[in-house]
Amino acid sequence: MRAIPASLDTAVVAEIEQRLESVAAEHGVRIPWAIESGSRAWGFPSPDSDYDCRFLFVGPRERYLTLWPARDVIETPLDKVFDVNGWDLPKALTLIARGNATPIEWLRSPIVYGGDTTFRDELLAYASAVVERAAIARHYLHVARRQQSGPQTLKRFFYVLRPAAALRWLADHPGDALPPMDLPTLLSETTVSPEIRDAATDLIALKSVTRELGSGEAPAVLRRFAARELERAEASESVAPVPDPGEVKARADELFRRLVG
Template sequence: MSEQQQILAQLRQIEREEQVRIIYACESGSRAWGFPSKDSDYDVRFIYVRPVDWYLSIFEKRDVIERPISDLLDINGWDLKKALNLFRKSNPPLLEWLQSPIVYMEEGSAAEQIRELSALTFSPKACMYHYLHMAEGNYREYLQGERVKIKKYFYVLRPVLACEWIEKYGTMPPIEFTALTDELLPARSELKAAVDSLLIRKKAGDEMDYEPQIGPINAFLDQKIQYYKEVAKGMSSSADGQNTQLDELFRKLLKETWK
C-alpha cells in the first residue's frame, strides 16, 4: 500500500470511528513547503463536519480530532465550526491548509467556498505577527553561536520571507518555499546561492546537524527580523471577517454534507 493509500485509509477510518465527514484534507508540513527530507513524515491536516444534532447542544464539546504520531503520519483535524471561527480571525495555519499544493481529499464545495471569502477575512497584521513570532523563536533557539542547527534555517527563512511577501503584496504568502525565494531574493546574489545550496542538500537527504553559521543568511535574518518587528507595530488591524456570511456558509455546508 502506497503512502497516499495509507493516508486515505486513515482518513476513512477516522470518519467511521468518529462518525464525521471529512470535507478537506491536505499536507501541511515540509512536504507542502517544498523542502522535505527523505525521511520526512506526512503532516496531514483536515476539516470535518459532525451530524447536525451535535451542534444543537448547550454543552461545549471537543472540536479537534487527533491521532498518535507515528513514523509515517502526524494527522489531526478541526471541526468546521472551529475552522470558520479561526478563518474569521485570519488564522495563518488554516489559510496555508487551504492553499496546500498536496490535497488528499476535497469533498463537496466547502474548501472552495471558504477560499472565495479569504480576501474578506485576511489580516496582514495578524499574519505578519504569526510569521514573525515563528521566525524569532526558531532564530533565537537554533541559529545563534558559531555552530548552528543548519536545517533550522528553513524554519526561519520561510516565515521571514512570508513577512516580506505580506508587506509587498498585502496578501497571504504562497506556501511553497521556492515561490518565496524566487520572487523575493535577489537573483544571482550570494544570499540566493547560499539558500539554494541548502535546499539542494536538504532534498538530497544530506546530514544537516550542527555546522558553522552561514554568514549571508544570518546577516539577512538579523536585519529582516528587526525590520519587521517595527513594520508590524505600525500596521492597521483589520476588522473581523464577515460574520453573517460565515454563519450562512456554516449552515449551507452542514446541509450540503448531510444531504
C-alpha cells in the first residue's frame, strides 16, 4: 500500500524512501509499515513543516532470542526537513496494550510511504480487542494538558485542539476506541456544530500559508470547545481497568510470534 498526496515534495518523498531502504539493509529488519506523522498527517501543515516519517520494523527471530537485545528504536539523522525514526514491533504492541494512542495513530495515518495492509489490519484488530477507551481518553487528555502548560501560541493551540477533537470523537462513538488521526476527519465524524468546524477550517487555512502563527489567541469558539472536551475527559482518570492483563499479554505474545515467525 502507498498513499502519497500530491502536496508532498516528490524529492523529499524519494529521500525518505531511500532512508527506509537503507535502514532495512543496515539493521537487517523489514519495515512493513511506514507513514507520515506530525502536522502533515494531522491535517494542519505550515509551509515550512518538516517531514515526520514513522515506521514499524520487524527483525528476524534471532533478534529476539538473545541475552543482549538491540534497541527498540531506529533513528536516522535529524535535520530541518527530515525526522525519520521507527519502533520495533514489541515496543508498538506493548504501548498499544497500555493505551498509548501513538502507534494506533501510525496505523491510521492518511499518508503511507509503504505498507502491508495485512500487517496493519492485524495490529488494528489487536488494538480494537485490547485497548481501553478510558486509557485512550487519558492519553489525549494528557497530551493536551502538556501543551497547555507551555507558552500559548496559535501553533501550539493546534496540539490542544486535535486531542480535544479526538476526545469528542470518543464521546460520539461509544463503541469504538480507535479515533482517526487527522483533525478534519475527527471533526467531520463528530456532532460538533458547524460553527466549530468552520472556525477550525479557517484556522487550518491560516496555518497553511503562515510560517509562524505567532502568539495571538485562537478563536473563542474553539477555545471553549477544547476546554469543554478536556474538562469532560477528566472523568477518565478514575475509570478502573477492564481487560484481564493476562489475556492482553497472551494476545500480544500470540500476535508477536505470528508476525515474527
